[in-house]
Amino acid sequence: MSETLLEVQHLKKYFPIRKGLWNKTRGYVKAVDDISFSVRRGETFGLVGESGCGKSTTGRSILRLIEPSEGKVIFEGREITGLPDEAMRKQRRDMQIVFQDPFSSLDPRHSVQRILEEPLIVHGIKSRKERQQRIEKLIDVVGLTRTHLHRYPHQFSGGQRQRIGIARALTLQPKLIVADEPVSALDVSIQSQVINLLQDLQNEFRLTYIFIAHDLSVVKHICDRVAVMYLGRIVEIANKHQLYDMPQHPYTQALLSAVPEPDPDLKRQRIILQGEVPSPANAPVGCAFHTRCPKAMQVCTEVRPQLLDTGGGHMTACHLYTPASSGME
């Protein structure tokens, strides 16, 4: 179980800001700014944060759907950043993605049959019979029927479309699936169905998920370990019990205090953050969170905190937990 499937090292994605007549680069939006983590085989790794914090960019950079600016992505011991096109194309069999918006992730002009068959054709499964068998099995697995195969995306509901999207991701029997907010666009009643489906599939096919979300209760339900992102950086990684019971980073604490509680009598401390999220084009020096942190210290404005193990695999990037930080660099 503890074998590492994916390792991300110092991943960065900077989008240049071009302006003026000659498209000169006037700076960068640091969407993903030096993040590292590893994902174990068979686990569900959550990536949470508010919108614009770079979690989707991270997911897509890992699959090289967006070319990372710097850093390494190592999948099953093989570095895939820098793989030539053809090798990368083959590598994609093992790593798939499920998108947030089920209305734009399926080509409106293709029938479900064609949507599911395409990956198989692309990866050279020549026998039509074999393709058909796989497609029919998959459509059953995701809870649709064979009659659905001849329909077009606009004839389905959001939840059904998401099932089709999941089936497509599964056609190539991948090892890793990046689920980019797969339930955020769905009704709450449908969300739980799709999440249960994802969990069933994980058990059946030994899948590993990177589950990107902003809904903390969904993440708590499905994930084994969770990374919290803020302004393109990871501020905390821990298994879900550590994270939800004892959040360490002030940002995580604030985030968790915002989760609605079903019991109205339960009184609790809500941490209200001041100000706005700074622009990722102009991130603060030192700790990115210091402008809004209730516990900010002098050192936070100067030195960027490293993501360090505070015990039991609980990693936090905060000067509060690194007493020796004053001596660092």
Add this chain to the structure above:
Amino acid sequence: MAEVTVNPSAATAPVMEEVSGPWRDAWRAFRKNKTALAGLVIIVFFIFIALIAPLIAPFDYKEQQLMDRLKPPSSTHWFGTDDLGRDLFTRVLYGARISLWVGFFSVIGSIVAGTALGIIAGYFGKWADMIISRLFDILLAFPSILLAIAIVAILGPSLQNALYAIAIVNIPTYGRLVRAKVLSLKNEEYITSAKAIGMKNMRILLSHILPNSLTPIIVQGTLGIAHAIIEAAALGFLGLGAQPPEPEWGKMLSDSRQFIQKAPWTVVFPGVSIMLTVLGFNLLGDGLRDVLDPRMKN
């Protein structure tokens, strides 16, 4: 097809269902659109005439009967005769062949070239987009008829060259349309997902981008045929298109313009023919836009 009968499980269930797809839905909506149907009827009528012209034409379109010059419409000459005693009904029938031929093929030429360039510019971007877009800008900087005249002047006046000129002049129209469409399609998640699946660029272009950019091209192309017919007529009128004795409608107008007072039928019939064909394509084009363009829905 043989596969379906071999595989019984696939054959049984889906047959029951009503066949549906983007194109079939569009056809269903199209049938309800009265004006578009009227346009289609006019076009089919002219295509039919063009095809059977040799069978129904009472005379040879080149045949001059100098004794019967500028005769008004009668039972022998339904549309009258022109200044050389040629039967106008015959010439108008044959004119349909020329105008439709020029209309269709110049537009097909523009669409093929424009779509290819537009897709390359839109999908690959960067310097390819830079070069192609500036090329379009240059072409668009000239008034189209002036540019067509210049091209014909270089190639020499003939119907064939007029067709080339019209095709070249209209390339940017389709090119820009396709480029804009591709730019918006590129950000669709199903394109990203095609990449994630491991599809090659060429396949993504042909299988996803092209089919999805087709509808605006079809609409623009239909309207474009009307436009091309008028441009061909204009070039013919200026003596740069069809050469005598070819019965091109625009050419017939210019040849007869000095007789407008004395023999109005020489101008009326070719003129009405141009108007009707153009109207047909415009009606059809508008109708197709209503049916195919999702933004126009409700």
